[in-house]
Amino acid sequence: GENVEQHPSTLSVQEGDSAVIKCTYSDSASNYFPWYKQELGKGPQLIIDIRSNVGEKKDQRIAVTLNKTAKHFSLHITETQPEDSAVYFCAASGGGSEKLVFGKGTKLTVNP
Amino acid sequence: ETGVTQTPRHLVMGMTNKKSLKCEQHLGHNAMYWYKQSAKKPLELMFVYSLEERVENNSVPSRFSPECPNSSHLFLHLHTLQPEDSALYLCASSRGDHNEQFFGPGTRLTVL
Numbered sequence: 038g039e040n041v042e043q044h045p046s047t048l049s050v051q052e053g054d055s056a057v058i059k060c061t062y063s064d065s066a067s068n069y070f071p072w073y074k075q076e077l078g079k080g081p082q083l084i085i086d087i088r089s090n091v092g093e094k095k096d097q098r099i100a101v102t103l104n105k106t107a108k109h110f111s112l113h114i115t116e117t118q119p120e121d122s123a124v125y126f127c128a129a130s131g132g133g134s135e136k137l138v139f140g141k142g143t144k145l146t147v148n149p
Numbered sequence: 150e151t152g153v154t155q156t157p158r159h160l161v162m163g164m165t166n167k168k169s170l171k172c173e174q175h176l177g178h179n180a181m182y183w184y185k186q187s188a189k190k191p192l193e194l195m196f197v198y199s200l201e202e203r204v205e206n207n208s209v210p211s212r213f214s215p216e217c218p219n220s221s222h223l224f225l226h227l228h229t230l231q232p233e234d235s236a237l238y239l240c241a242s243s244r245g246d247h248n249e250q251f252f253g254p255g256t257r258l259t260v261l
């Protein structure tokens with residue numbers, strides 16, 4: 038089955054800097070890769086996703102890149118703000134299954 | 150808010166108690182999910198319902214019993230739980246033919 042590895046587990050940046058979180062997956066049939074943000078006391082919230090027919094997707098300060106050959110995808114946050122502080126999860130699914138397999142999460146701290 | 154609500158938000162129960170968690174989605178989705186989130190572990194998929202039929206049971210102990218009476222409601226019935234079952238239980242929903250899952254805020258369960 039699918040296995041998703043996520044790095045780093047914690048990330049601390051200064052306000053205004055960029056943050057990058059990386060994930061790798063094992064099943065070459067996976068074709069959907071969402072990113073979730075989870076704030077304290079809340080459920081995960083979908084912030085951006087990408088499908089295997091594109092290599093990059095951007096939404097304001099957030100972008101996701103996908104390298105199908107290497108089976109890895111990354112989340113890029115530019116001009117970070119304190120409210121970006123949260124735990125971020127990557128996930129992968131596809132190959133005929135709706136089942137999402139999640140990474141272990143990255144705790145991002147943006148210092149003012 | 151995501152359109153997925155969960156009650157109660159917090160629950161403390163003894164090992165001999167019977168309780169139920171409730172999830173309701175207002176998004177017109179036809180697939181619903183239960184996940185378990187424990188500290189320092191990836192989100193663990195427990196059950197998947199599609200069109201009110203259970204399509205996946207991810208080797209979950211029988212002390213957890215799901216129920217999906219219609220496409221908008223999902224329950225998780227709990228009985229004779231163990232302290233290691235203490236976790237955040239998250240409900241999610243999606244359209245059957247899409248992978249985007251929308252999560253509720255979760256129920257923080259503590260088993261004494």
